[in-house]
Amino acid sequence: MEARLSASRDRIRAAALAVVAERGYAGCSITAVAQRAGVATGSVYRHFPAKADLVAEVFRAASQREVDAFARAAALERSAAEGVAAVIETFAGRALRAPRMAYALLAEPADPAVDAERLVFRRAYAAVLAELIRRGIAAGELPDQDVEVGAAALVGAIGEALVGPLAVGAAGSDNIRDDLITNLISFAQRSIGAVSDDA
Amino acid sequence: MEARLSASRDRIRAAALAVVAERGYAGCSITAVAQRAGVATGSVYRHFPAKADLVAEVFRAASQREVDAFARAAALERSAAEGVAAVIETFAGRALRAPRMAYALLAEPADPAVDAERLVFRRAYAAVLAELIRRGIAAGELPDQDVEVGAAALVGAIGEALVGPLAVGAAGSDNIRDDLITNLISFAQRSIGAVSDDA
DNA sequence: GGAAGAAGTGAACTACGGTTCAATCCTTGT
DNA sequence: ACAAGGATTGAACCGTAGTTCACTTCTTCC
Numbered sequence: 001m002e003a004r005l006s007a008s009r010d011r012i013r014a015a016a017l018a019v020v021a022e023r024g025y026a027g028c029s030i031t032a033v034a035q036r037a038g039v040a041t042g043s044v045y046r047h048f049p050a051k052a053d054l055v056a057e058v059f060r061a062a063s064q065r066e067v068d069a070f071a072r073a074a075a076l077e078r079s080a081a082e083g084v085a086a087v088i089e090t091f092a093g094r095a096l097r098a099p100r101m102a103y104a105l106l107a108e109p110a111d112p113a114v115d116a117e118r119l120v121f122r123r124a125y126a127a128v129l130a131e132l133i134r135r136g137i138a139a140g141e142l143p144d145q146d147v148e149v150g151a152a153a154l155v156g157a158i159g160e161a162l163v164g165p166l167a168v169g170a171a172g173s174d175n176i177r178d179d180l181i182t183n184l185i186s187f188a189q190r191s192i193g194a195v196s197d198d199a
Numbered sequence: 200m201e202a203r204l205s206a207s208r209d210r211i212r213a214a215a216l217a218v219v220a221e222r223g224y225a226g227c228s229i230t231a232v233a234q235r236a237g238v239a240t241g242s243v244y245r246h247f248p249a250k251a252d253l254v255a256e257v258f259r260a261a262s263q264r265e266v267d268a269f270a271r272a273a274a275l276e277r278s279a280a281e282g283v284a285a286v287i288e289t290f291a292g293r294a295l296r297a298p299r300m301a302y303a304l305l306a307e308p309a310d311p312a313v314d315a316e317r318l319v320f321r322r323a324y325a326a327v328l329a330e331l332i333r334r335g336i337a338a339g340e341l342p343d344q345d346v347e348v349g350a351a352a353l354v355g356a357i358g359e360a361l362v363g364p365l366a367v368g369a370a371g372s373d374n375i376r377d378d379l380i381t382n383l384i385s386f387a388q389r390s391i392g393a394v395s396d397d398a
Numbered sequence: 399g400g401a402a403g404a405a406g407t408g409a410a411c412t413a414c415g416g417t418t419c420a421a422t423c424c425t426t427g428t
Numbered sequence: 429a430c431a432a433g434g435a436t437t438g439a440a441c442c443g444t445a446g447t448t449c450a451c452t453t454c455t456t457c458c
Contacts, residue, residue, distance in 0.1 A: 119364060122363065156357070164351055166347065191387075193389050
């Protein structure tokens with residue numbers, strides 16, 4: 001039956017995602033995935049030609065979800081400053097609640113295939129931010145600036161702040177986490193030239 | 200003779216550095232290093248207990264050099280805005296001229312030992328920036344802000360802008376590189392609240 | 399109900415690279 | 429010059445993890 005095969009494939013994919021979320025790529029051996037999915041190691045290869053394909057697919061799905069949430073947050077808001085705040089809140093909320101996953105998606109050593117995929121998604125994040133900044137400049141809210149550099153730098157800034165030394169521990173305490181997010185938003189708003197004197 | 204032994208050790212270290220600079224950690228097998236150094240693979244183990252130690256030592260030396268240059272640039276300047284510009288120019292000049300090395304130092308997947316070392320040096324960069332920002336706030340040049348978050352975010356921003364899609368190709372052309380650096384400096388100065396209207 | 403073929407199994411294969419070690423060479427001290 | 433000790437060698441070892449494949453089991457259709 002076709003359904004059975006498709007179901008198996010889905011189970012394997014879900015298992016791989018769960019393993020990555022729990023133990024990262026480091027712990028994502030075919031054996032571990034197969035065990036989690038309740039199938040034999042060989043069966044994985046009936047559905048995926050190679051580990052890189054499985055892992056790239058899992059990565060793509062997970063990243064796409066993040067980028068979608070990110071883009072959705074950007075679309076709703078009016079001003080660039082609000083938009084930046086919204087995307088950071090969205091992104092940070094998700095990342096700090098699932099730190100292992102965030103690390104895996106953003107920074108963890110992995111296959112070249114995954115690294116390539118990661119580049120694509122970093123660009124996707126940057127594109128969303130670039131659009132936000134561009135709109136802000138057009139609306140006269142923001143000073144003229146290099147949109148591409150600003151967007152890329154912001155991606156790096158957000159990533160570093162949320163998957164670095166600061167973030168460990170921040171995930172544990174609501175207060176610290178909220179402060180981190182607030183401060184990061186201030187940083188981001190200043191960086192694009194949206195003056196906000198609220199502290 | 201003691202000199203011979205010490206010379207061997209140095210040759211191996213230099214060879215490892217050269218290999219990393221050329222092919223990154225990925226290409227830095229013991230065999231490759233030994234070949235480059237003109238010794239047998241086994242000899243490497245007379246000088247270093249394990250690959251992780253060799254690689255960590257090489258990494259530490261290379262990183263320390265960068266951090267020193269970074270700190271030196273920060274120390275000279277007067278205002279925070281000038282200081283940030285100076286460190287970015289320093290850092291970017293070096294990184295864009297040796298992109299493979301920069302990637303290896305900043306982002307390339309490697310041993311856990313190296314990852315740990317990397318964290319230390321990211322913190323070192325952040326500490327230099329934090330001090331810069333702190334001085335700026337004390338001098339009344341910069342608005343009050345969370346220094347730690349700002350420093351960490353800046354480290355991420357600089358890294359991403361210089362070891363990302365933007366940087367490939369930028370290394371080739373002097374014009375593009377200079378533009379990238381100029382724009383990144385503007386971004387950084389805005390981000391810490393040092394208003395600069397020069398564009 | 400039985401044959402055909404796909405899905406599933408898991409032990410074995412393979413590739414890779416770090417590590418070891420017995421044999422060898424070289425330097426040093428007498 | 430010769431013995432002793434350490435440095436050097438590089439082939440062999442080992443562990444790991446992705447991949448394969450001969451075999452079993454199940455579904456499906458005649």
